[in-house]
Amino acid sequence: MTDSKILATTPDLIAVLDIETARPITTEGLRYGARGIVIGIPCATQWRTAKGMETVGPRYKKERTYPNTKASSLHQFD
Numbered sequence: 001m002t003d004s005k006i007l008a009t010t011p012d013l014i015a016v017l018d019i020e021t022a023r024p025i026t027t028e029g030l031r032y033g034a035r036g037i038v039i040g041i042p043c044a045t046q047w048r049t050a051k052g053m054e055t056v057g058p059r060y061k062k063e064r065t066y067p068n069t070k071a072s073s074l075h076q077f078d
Helices: 050-056
Strands: 014-019 036-041
Touching: none
Parallel strands: none
Antiparallel strands: 014 036
């Protein structure tokens, strides 16, 4: 967030890179004092559709389930 403007959110890819090597720092590898830079990579346009945002957008709820849904069908949009 910069001046109350959101720069990246799901479904964008948000990554932390080591400031010296530019290698990714995983969640498990993130430690106090680690020097990193956060980057946001825009998602594919399909994820910006109403169906895509409903599926993986910032308002996605953890308790949500997809009964009788095949993983291969999750990437298909209207």
